[in-house]
Amino acid sequence: MSNELVPAAIRFAAKRGFIRTAAQSLASVIPTTGVVVALTGDWLVAAGLGTASAVVTAGLAGAASYFSILSQGIPDAYQVTPSPDAVKEPSDTEMLYAEDPDDE
Numbered sequence: 136m137s138n139e140l141v142p143a144a145i146r147f148a149a150k151r152g153f154i155r156t157a158a159q160s161l162a163s164v165i166p167t168t169g170v171v172v173a174l175t176g177d178w179l180v181a182a183g184l185g186t187a188s189a190v191v192t193a194g195l196a197g198a199a200s201y202f203s204i205l206s207q208g209i210p211d212a213y214q215v216t217p218s219p220d221a222v223k224e225p226s227d228t229e230m231l232y233a234e235d236p237d238d239e
Contacts, residue, residue: 141205149204157197164189 141149168185175181204210 145205145208148209149201152204153197153201156200157193160193160196161189163192 164186167189168181171184171188172178172181175184
């Protein structure tokens, strides 16, 4: 039995969740900057405030994802068990004699 408080797989999933959520949140830089331009009329202030707010939001959202996965484990929706057929690699013979879909 391991003495780890949080298993390595859950820590890894939490790190991936942080990165994924933070990256998705950073996509808000452009609309956030657009809103600040509309409110202030100053492009320099808008770029600074828009970028700063997007970075802070990304960090907070990423942290929320990280701690959620650490505390509750890997969500069931993220745990996919592939069927044996899905991971079967075709043999060289199957590749050689496979029908080309473009021949129709």
